[in-house]
Amino acid sequence: MPFLLRVELPDVPGSLGRVASAIGEAGGDIEAIEIVEKRHEEETAVDDVLLEVTPGTMPDSIVSACNVLDGVRVIWISRYAAGGNLFLDLEAVEELTANPADALDRLIDLLPVTFRAEWAARVNDTAGTVHATDAAPDDLEFTSIGKAARLETPDDNVHVGARLNKHEIVVIGRRGGPEFLDSEVARLGHLVGLAMSISRAG
Numbered sequence: 001m002p003f004l005l006r007v008e009l010p011d012v013p014g015s016l017g018r019v020a021s022a023i024g025e026a027g028g029d030i031e032a033i034e035i036v037e038k039r040h041e042e043e044t045a046v047d048d049v050l051l052e053v054t055p056g057t058m059p060d061s062i063v064s065a066c067n068v069l070d071g072v073r074v075i076w077i078s079r080y081a082a083g084g085n086l087f088l089d090l091e092a093v094e095e096l097t098a099n100p101a102d103a104l105d106r107l108i109d110l111l112p113v114t115f116r117a118e119w120a121a122r123v124n125d126t127a128g129t130v131h132a133t134d135a136a137p138d139d140l141e142f143t144s145i146g147k148a149a150r151l152e153t154p155d156d157n158v159h160v161g162a163r164l165n166k167h168e169i170v171v172i173g174r175r176g177g178p179e180f181l182d183s184e185v186a187r188l189g190h191l192v193g194l195a196m197s198i199s200r201a202g
Helices: 015-025 059-067 089-098 100-115 182-201
Strands: 002-010 028-039 044-053 073-079 119-124 128-132 149-151 158-165 168-174
Touching: 002 015, 002 028, 002 059, 015 028, 015 044, 015 059, 028 182, 044 059, 059 073, 089 100, 089 182, 100 119, 100 128, 100 168, 100 182, 158 182, 168 182
Parallel strands: none
Antiparallel strands: 002 044, 002 073, 028 044, 119 128, 119 168, 149 158, 158 168
């Protein structure tokens, strides 16, 4: 079964190798690794690790194996239902340029995989939700925002929004967290801006 592990580790040579060895010894098989964020002031990095867990192995044992390493902290681990491929931003852009006329709707379809979120939606200031993935809430409301930003929610869900134009925004969310990193918020704003440009070219 595939799992996605987000881990914070020292940004020094050998750190990722130690984490990979610990995961392997605990019964995990790494499929892919993506650097999510580098925190230069703290000299740490945040990586997403896509892994397969051997039958009978509990994800908690992988978390424990990582957390005992000096300077390493597992931020979260969850089942990864997207089929086993990390979807990089450039691949998302490639998908959007394949059919510019549908770029805005296709962006919504791609965002949950690209950001390891549970859902995404386009929300209009008068029509409400105009396109969304299956797990999106029914009661999303338009919020006037400038640049991409975290949105307040009445519960433990976490939302990030980015402006498409003055009438529409894009919102992505995770149930119960984890909180979106600053780098993820910036990436969302960048991708939404690219999608808008691509759609105009169509």
